[in-house]
Amino acid sequence: MTTPAQGLHPHVLTALGLAITAGEYPPGSVLRTDELSQRFDVSRTVVREVVRVLESMHLVESRRRVGVIVLPTASWNVYDPQVIRWRLAGADRPRQLRSLTVLRSAVEPVAAGLAAAHATPEQCRELTEQALGMVATSRGRQLEAYLVHDIAFHRVVLNASGNEMFARLGDVVAEVLTGRTHHQVMFEDPDPAAVTLHVQVAEAVRERDAVRAEELTRQIAVGALKELDVLAP
Amino acid sequence: MTTPAQGLHPHVLTALGLAITAGEYPPGSVLRTDELSQRFDVSRTVVREVVRVLESMHLVESRRRVGVIVLPTASWNVYDPQVIRWRLAGADRPRQLRSLTVLRSAVEPVAAGLAAAHATPEQCRELTEQALGMVATSRGRQLEAYLVHDIAFHRVVLNASGNEMFARLGDVVAEVLTGRTHHQVMFEDPDPAAVTLHVQVAEAVRERDAVRAEELTRQIAVGALKELDVLAP
DNA sequence: GTGACATAAAAGTCATACTTTTTGTTCCCG
DNA sequence: CGGGAACAAAAAGTATGACTTTTATGTCAC
Numbered sequence: 001m002t003t004p005a006q007g008l009h010p011h012v013l014t015a016l017g018l019a020i021t022a023g024e025y026p027p028g029s030v031l032r033t034d035e036l037s038q039r040f041d042v043s044r045t046v047v048r049e050v051v052r053v054l055e056s057m058h059l060v061e062s063r064r065r066v067g068v069i070v071l072p073t074a075s076w077n078v079y080d081p082q083v084i085r086w087r088l089a090g091a092d093r094p095r096q097l098r099s100l101t102v103l104r105s106a107v108e109p110v111a112a113g114l115a116a117a118h119a120t121p122e123q124c125r126e127l128t129e130q131a132l133g134m135v136a137t138s139r140g141r142q143l144e145a146y147l148v149h150d151i152a153f154h155r156v157v158l159n160a161s162g163n164e165m166f167a168r169l170g171d172v173v174a175e176v177l178t179g180r181t182h183h184q185v186m187f188e189d190p191d192p193a194a195v196t197l198h199v200q201v202a203e204a205v206r207e208r209d210a211v212r213a214e215e216l217t218r219q220i221a222v223g224a225l226k227e228l229d230v231l232a233p
Numbered sequence: 234m235t236t237p238a239q240g241l242h243p244h245v246l247t248a249l250g251l252a253i254t255a256g257e258y259p260p261g262s263v264l265r266t267d268e269l270s271q272r273f274d275v276s277r278t279v280v281r282e283v284v285r286v287l288e289s290m291h292l293v294e295s296r297r298r299v300g301v302i303v304l305p306t307a308s309w310n311v312y313d314p315q316v317i318r319w320r321l322a323g324a325d326r327p328r329q330l331r332s333l334t335v336l337r338s339a340v341e342p343v344a345a346g347l348a349a350a351h352a353t354p355e356q357c358r359e360l361t362e363q364a365l366g367m368v369a370t371s372r373g374r375q376l377e378a379y380l381v382h383d384i385a386f387h388r389v390v391l392n393a394s395g396n397e398m399f400a401r402l403g404d405v406v407a408e409v410l411t412g413r414t415h416h417q418v419m420f421e422d423p424d425p426a427a428v429t430l431h432v433q434v435a436e437a438v439r440e441r442d443a444v445r446a447e448e449l450t451r452q453i454a455v456g457a458l459k460e461l462d463v464l465a466p
Numbered sequence: 467g468t469g470a471c472a473t474a475a476a477a478g479t480c481a482t483a484c485t486t487t488t489t490g491t492t493c494c495c496g
Numbered sequence: 497c498g499g500g501a502a503c504a505a506a507a508a509g510t511a512t513g514a515c516t517t518t519t520a521t522g523t524c525a526c
Contacts, residue, residue: 107339168311
């Protein structure tokens with residue numbers, strides 16, 4: 001299964017990144033650039049660039065006279081969106097989804113509280129719009145449309161928090177929500193209680209009620225965690 | 234001011250990384266590899282590897298027939314420890330410290346709650362030890378020694394949470410605490426109230442009291458935020 | 467057994483030649 | 497005068513070969 005890509009560098013990078021994050025090479029494994037260049041049928045130049053990138057993600061370490069050593073999971077840059085995507089595509093996706101959801105449960109309530117304080121009128125409007133969109137698509141098997149609004153909603157909250165670190169988690173949340181919808185058994189429509197909570201969060205932010213926005217978002221997070229427990233105990 | 238480094242690649246990487254994160258090149262600026270290779274007196278090979286790494290951090294984007302374009306802050310990988318270090322070394326260090334502290338305030342309480350549930354006896358012991366170390370060094374201008382215990386304490390909590398994403402924030406917390414101690418006016422010994430709170434957190438974790446551990450850690454976080462407000466309003 | 471030393475293996479660096487993509491320009495035709 | 501198509505140049509992307517540097521490892525003398 002060769003990964004499709006426009007250039008050689010992206011091709012080799014994703015191939016190696018996927019293989020390593022999938023645990024195909026256990027920590028301590030040694031790769032050599034010449035061997036890789038042969039295997040992928042590219043020049044050493046390309047391989048070296050790829051290795052440098054993997055090194056910056058702390059997936060591997062390059063040592064003279066030894067080769068390219070695969071590092072243990074503990075040292076990986078698990079916040080790198082690229083790494084997250086690779087891992088979500090692999091086997092320990094459930095574990096990954098869980099740890100990301102826990103992260104969400106910590107961050108999003110605080111972000112919502114800040115959003116209540118800092119959101120611009122435009123952001124309030126957008127938030128309400130997405131919440132209403134969720135309501136509209138919450139019944140009758142419109143899961144894909146619902147997902148779009150759900151992602152947009154959470155992204156607005158994170159952006160409106162005014163905190164750069166929170167804002168950058170928008171992609172992570174998008175991955176998690178997408179994963180949940182696509183991967184898990186989604187015969188049923190979304191939980192009506194959750195939908196209501198989203199509407200109420202939009203309300204709280206609009207009314208500048210930080211405490212309420214935080215608490216309501218915390219309830220959403222608790223719901224998401226419970227959902228995980230049901231499906232992967 | 235050439236940055237010291239063992240290899241050529243790290244040298245050029247840190248030089249460029251620092252320059253870009255410092256805003257020396259405004260977003261949209263265009264660099265050319267030939268020019269860079271001349272400026273740093275290294276081969277194009279080295280420059281290309283560096284550019285690829287910067288590209289993976291979303292600091293720049295390389296386009297054919299155009300050059301290497303500096304991207305706006307919004308697209309940077311702000312969770313990359315390397316990027317964090319570069320930015321903390323630069324001019325908007327205060328803003329950076331604030332956003333990282335807010336992140337801490339969201340994550341650490343939840344992590345402490347989880348730690349109360351998951352910490353091994355060894356981790357409990359370590360936690361208590363570090364808390365006692367903080368007490369012992371909290372008076373008489375032993376700020377450096379205190380810092381070591383402080384960092385170790387928070388690192389143990391994050392690790393003990395059992396959540397990979399939390400654990401990887403240990404380095405970030407270390408940077409923030411170090412920055413606070415070294416950068417700010419630290420004529421006074423640490424706040425005794427904060428020291429006490431740390432001891433109590435260790436206690437709560439030992440007693441498996443998740444709610445209390447979370448609440449106490451939240452108080453520590455609130456204190457840290459207040460401290461920031463005093464010094465950079 | 468221990469320590470100094472030699473060897474070789476692999477990454478690191480460099481220079482150069484060539485390919486590919488993209489953009490800006492020019493020129494022709496309507 | 498305007499628009500579009502062909503063209504040319506610029507810069508990144510790729511490939512290759514030669515050389516340097518570091519360092520693990522084996523060897524030999526003591």
